[in-house]
Amino acid sequence: MSAELLFRLSALNTAYAAAIDSDRLEVWPDFFVEDCLYKVTTAANHADGLAAGVIYADSRGMLMDRIAALRKANIYEPQAYRHLIGMPSILGHDAAGIHCETPFFVARIMRDGATTLFATGRYLDCLRDDGALRFVERIVVCDSSRFDTLLAIPL
Amino acid sequence: MPDTNVSPDTSAMPQSWPAGISRVPFWLYQDPEILRAEQRKIFEGPAWHFLCLEVEIENTGDYRTTAVGDMPVIVVRGENGAIHAFENRCAHRGALIAFANRGTVKDFTCVYHAWRYDLKGNLCSVAFQRGVAGKGGMPEDFRVEDHGPRKLRAETIGGLVFGTVDPAAPSLEDYLTPPIAAKIRRVFNRKLEVIGRFTQTLPNNWKLYAENIRDTYHASLLHLFFTTFRITRFNQAGGVTISEDGAHHASATIGRMEASDDVYKQQNIRSDDDEFRLNDPSFLDAVAEFGDDIQLQNVALFPATMLQQLHNSIAVRQTVPRGTDSMDLNWTFVGFADDTPDMRRRRLRQGNLAGPAGFVSMEDGCIGGFVQRGVAAASGENGVVEMGGRDATSMATRATEASVRGFWKAYRGLMGI
Ligand code: FES
Ligand SMILES: [Fe+2]
Numbered sequence: 177m178s179a180e181l182l183f184r185l186s187a188l189n190t191a192y193a194a195a196i197d198s199d200r201l202e203v204w205p206d207f208f209v210e211d212c213l214y215k216v217t218t219a220a221n222h223a224d225g226l227a228a229g230v231i232y233a234d235s236r237g238m239l240m241d242r243i244a245a246l247r248k249a250n251i252y253e254p255q256a257y258r259h260l261i262g263m264p265s266i267l268g269h270d271a272a273g274i275h276c277e278t279p280f281f282v283a284r285i286m287r288d289g290a291t292t293l294f295a296t297g298r299y300l301d302c303l304r305d306d307g308a309l310r311f312v313e314r315i316v317v318c319d320s321s322r323f324d325t326l327l328a329i330p331l
Numbered sequence: 332m333p334d335t336n337v338s339p340d341t342s343a344m345p346q347s348w349p350a351g352i353s354r355v356p357f358w359l360y361q362d363p364e365i366l367r368a369e370q371r372k373i374f375e376g377p378a379w380h381f382l383c384l385e386v387e388i389e390n391t392g393d394y395r396t397t398a399v400g401d402m403p404v405i406v407v408r409g410e411n412g413a414i415h416a417f418e419n420r421c422a423h424r425g426a427l428i429a430f431a432n433r434g435t436v437k438d439f440t441c442v443y444h445a446w447r448y449d450l451k452g453n454l455c456s457v458a459f460q461r462g463v464a465g466k467g468g469m470p471e472d473f474r475v476e477d478h479g480p481r482k483l484r485a486e487t488i489g490g491l492v493f494g495t496v497d498p499a500a501p502s503l504e505d506y507l508t509p510p511i512a513a514k515i516r517r518v519f520n521r522k523l524e525v526i527g528r529f530t531q532t533l534p535n536n537w538k539l540y541a542e543n544i545r546d547t548y549h550a551s552l553l554h555l556f557f558t559t560f561r562i563t564r565f566n567q568a569g570g571v572t573i574s575e576d577g578a579h580h581a582s583a584t585i586g587r588m589e590a591s592d593d594v595y596k597q598q599n600i601r602s603d604d605d606e607f608r609l610n611d612p613s614f615l616d617a618v619a620e621f622g623d624d625i626q627l628q629n630v631a632l633f634p635a636t637m638l639q640q641l642h643n644s645i646a647v648r649q650t651v652p653r654g655t656d657s658m659d660l661n662w663t664f665v666g667f668a669d670d671t672p673d674m675r676r677r678r679l680r681q682g683n684l685a686g687p688a689g690f691v692s693m694e695d696g697c698i699g700g701f702v703q704r705g706v707a708a709a710s711g712e713n714g715v716v717e718m719g720g721r722d723a724t725s726m727a728t729r730a731t732e733a734s735v736r737g738f739w740k741a742y743r744g745l746m747g748i
Contacts, residue, residue, distance in 0.1 A: 237611030242683075245556055
């Protein structure tokens with residue numbers, strides 16, 4: 177049971193990473209339930225209990241708007257990510273869903289080919305399992321409090 | 332203001348600068364000598380710099396470390412509510428006195444050789460001053476009073492703590508000037524609470540960001556979020572207020588707040604074109620909390636402090652130069668201690684507008700780098716800053732570069748070039 181769940185969570189993260197890294201951003205909101213919370217924050221803010229995020233979306237509509245803005249409105253140099261997502265630690269289950277924590281590395285590849293380590297951190301996730309696993313919450317806790325230039329594509 | 336080309340004597344760069352404030356030579360963003368001169372004449376000169384919020388150092392002994400340009404600074408709550416600020420540099424061999432971001436102490440002890448400082452930054456003891464078992468120790472005539480880090484004057488406005496290195500600087504209030512101080516107090520009018528802190532590293536000279544924040548001309552041209560999603564109203568009024576000396580700027584966008592559905596009904600030119608509608612525009616539902624119709628207010632204080640009110644998203648930004656082509660932008664997002672849960676959620680959601688991933692600020696993260704790279708071979712050329720004329724006075728429009736010229740007016744004055 178737990179091995180199967182671990183496998184499904186890993187497969188979900190792999191699909192999540194592939195969607196972002198291959199620029200299929202329009203499917204990214206589908207990984208979330210309607211009434212979700214997606215937040216990008218830092219370890220320092222998280223430790224201090226500070227609620228604000230660099231991105232703070234508490235509805236799937238806001239996730240769709242984030243992508244629409246990237247496609248139609250925001251201006252930034254072409255860039256892509258490569259996610260490496262580690263093995264989830266399943267922390268427990270409760271009424272809200274399955275809780276787990278998963279480490280990640282994200283490299284950023286710029287238009288000129290420069291590849292740098294852009295972010296490391298952990299996903300603090302809460303997932304609902306109604307046949308398919310979807311995120312009720314994905315809190316992206318970046319280890320560093322520093323963001324280079326800008327954060328356009330979601331982590 | 333010099334009326335002929337001037338050549339500071341400090342550099343090998345082609346340092347000419349046409350008279351006036353409507354031309355900005357590109358060597359200003361490239362020259363390491365000018366960066367050193369800025370540290371002496373601006374950051375350590377008669378200017379005031381944001382250090383921290385009062386609520387970040389509430390109790391005696393609470394401190395934070397920050398920076399005034401290159402200078403590391405400790406700001407600490409002393410006895411009886413006093414605020415002290417001093418250079419974070421041990422008087423012995425120069426080590427940082429405090430290396431954490433913040434803490435609470437009785438006094439400061441340098442980790443290197445344990446020289447000890449009180450909360451005012453006065454050196455009070457030297458380890459082994461009398462030596463050990465009669466051997467070693469400091470010379471007889473060594474006096475702790477003769478040694479210490481440089482002290483800053485600290486003053487506050489609206490719960491924001493500012494410091495100046497120069498004892499001859501005017502008071503903070505006089506420095507800001509009454510019209511600008513009023514813009515600050517308009518927003519920072521009660522007890523604050525920090526809701527998030529982020530640092531953004533920008534690949535450009537710090538002055539490019541100082542210009543960008545004062546550049547009201549670019550707002551609707553570079554940042555397309557509001558116009559793409561039909562949020563900007565064409566009849567929105569506004570303008571810029573510039574202090575007499577050009578140094579400080581406040582821009583305002585005025586318009587009545589309306590529920591997002593109404594906004595869409597009235598503004599959505601292609602009302603049946605879902606492509607240009609937000610799925611969840613409710614995050615823009617703002618509450619007029621400052622007793623007026625000003626939706627957006629940006630205040631830029633010379634040289635390196637910015638205060639933002641984007642609807643209900645409030646933040647302080649501090650720029651710290653990190654070389655000629657790099658800078659840190661430190662964001663402190665705040666709410667008020669008396670926020671309702673609804674208002675707090677509104678601030679968190681509207682936080683999406685600004686910051687490193689902000690819908691209307693993301694571009695400012697890269698645009699300075701585009702200039703820095705664009706001018707790489709053009710140190711002898713000048714940027715043109717003539718939108719709205721050639722002087723730096725308040726205007727009832729945002730289609731102007733008057734505040735950018737104001738920055739250079741103050742800059743030339745302090746730098747003496
Ligand atoms: S450098 Fe601080 S005590 Fe020696
Ligand atoms: Fe901007």
